[in-house]
Amino acid sequence: MPINVTITAEELEALLAERDAARVLREEQEALRGALRLVTAERDLAEERLRAYRRELFGAKSEARDSDQPGLFNEAEALGAHSAPAQEDTPETAVGSHKRKKRGHRKPLEPNLPREVVRHELPEAERFCTNDGHALVEIGAEISEQLDVIPEQLRVIQHQRVKYACPCCDLGIKVTPAPPRIIPRGLLSEAALAWIATGKYQFGMPLYRQAGLLRRFGGDISSNTIAASMVRVGLATQPVINLMRDAVLEAELIYCDETTFQVLKETGRKPQTKSYLWSQITDSGNPIRCFTYTPGRGAQLADKLFAGIRKGAVLMTDGYEPYNGIAERYQLVHLGCWVHCRRYFVKAEENVPKAARSPDLLATRFIRLIGKLFAAESRSSTWATERRQRLRRRYSAHVLDVIQNLMFEQSPAVVPQSPLGKAFTYLREQWPKLTRYVENGAWPISNNPCENSIRPFCVGRRSWLFSDTVDGANASANLYALVETCKANGIDPFRYLTGLFQRLPLARTVDDYDALLPWKLQAHLR
DSSP states (O other): OOOOOOOOHHHHHHHHHHHHHHHHHHHHHHHHHHHHHHHHHHHHHHHHHHHHHHHHHHSOOOOOOTTOOTTTTHHHHHHHTTSOOOOOOHHHHOOOOOOOOOTTOOOOOOTTSOOOOOOOOOOGGGOBOTTTOOBOOOOOOOOOOOOOOOOOOOOOOOOOOOEEOOSSOSSOOEEOOOOOOSSTTOSSOHHHHHHHHHHHHTTOOOHHHHHHHHHHTTOOOOHHHHHHHHHHHHHHTHHHHHHHHHHHHTSSEEEEEEEEEEEEEOTTSOTTSEEEEEEEEEOSSSOEEEEEEESOOOHHHHHHHTTTOOTTOEEEOOSOTHHHHHHHHTTOEEEOOHHHHHHHHHHHHHTSOGGGOOTTOHHHHHHHHHHHHHHHHHHTTTSOHHHHHHHIIIIIHHHHHHHHHHHHHHGGGSOTTSHHHHHHHHHHHHHHHHHGGGGOTTSOSOSHHHHHHHHHHHHHHHHHOOEEEHHHHHHHHHHHHHHHHHHHTTOOHHHHHHHHHHHGGGOOSHHHHHTTSHHHHGGGOO
């Protein structure tokens, strides 16, 4: 039988009120859960940032990983097994056996160094045989060598300009003219200037330390005199630098990067304001390294560095935004750097506690995939361009597809402000430039050559810290360019700078300055 339940108006209102109260409670609980999730995410993000700051201050700077695993190309060969066979000779692809050097093997001293022979002989009283008493005869010698150092030797070159006079009158006096010098009436010779320049710009030794080193050997020259001399010779090399820059802008492939540079005395700017040193290099033909000082790194300043660049050239850079405008304006092929991309994932991996890391960690998976791209480039570094292109089409393009699919799959679950989120943002925004290198076997995968060229400046900056004036900054940029270009061409910077400083005062025409370029002057150096 149906049961009739009678509910009064008061009871109905009470039930409705309870229902509304329960709904409000549920809404408050959902709001609290959402707030808790937000606070938890913010806490995790703050902890990641804290770990990143600690890592930046106290952690190792190396990005090397033990996950550069052997057998990396097993899947590449499996992939290639399903494709058409490449027309390659087997001896060209064979990998030679490797023998580990014995530990403790001493590298012989340079055979071209001069030798001073010191003979150690037995006393005459001991030159007899202990068995039968016969006199011993010399049959050879046991030879061992030690490297010896002769301290720096200073000398003074005294220039005597002979005077001539007429014996019959007082009006016929003549004086031999002074030879042209890079610094007229300068206190330092060309070799001394080159020695100081290589000390600072090749080996990172500040000028005040070099002044102290000279005082040890009797050369009491103030650091201010040395600094002023470096500024003058650095600015005097500008015509040669201009020709080097023209050659860079005419190259088929240009790398570019920039780093901070503090200049104390800049008009209208505080000493603490950051300036920049730009690096533009090329390995097409003769390797060239050019450096340029600018008071900032905005789009207008960057654009001036590329005025006159060859249309259709290839530009390799990091993700700095003004490079995009430059590439579009001058119709350049713009490539992205996988080293910079990998660096973001390395930072994301380092922010995860070691106990929580595993091969399945998302950042680690990306690092491992990017490592495969670099392993392919390492394997094909000595190959012909066409053969490297085939490897990129068969293997690297497949790895890029895996990276892209993983990026699309995992991006929605990553907090954008986290280190991993920043890595995803960089990868997504740079993707067209990062993948373009597979279109041509001659195009590079990273901006490493440019970073390697700018690294000596960064190392030296830790010692000398800043430039005093804008002229000093420009002079330093010029001398760094000459030293690094010499190193890239296998030329001794000291010998080159000595020859350059001797010949610069005699140069008058463009052809004269062109003959002073490092790879051209090398043949005339003693």
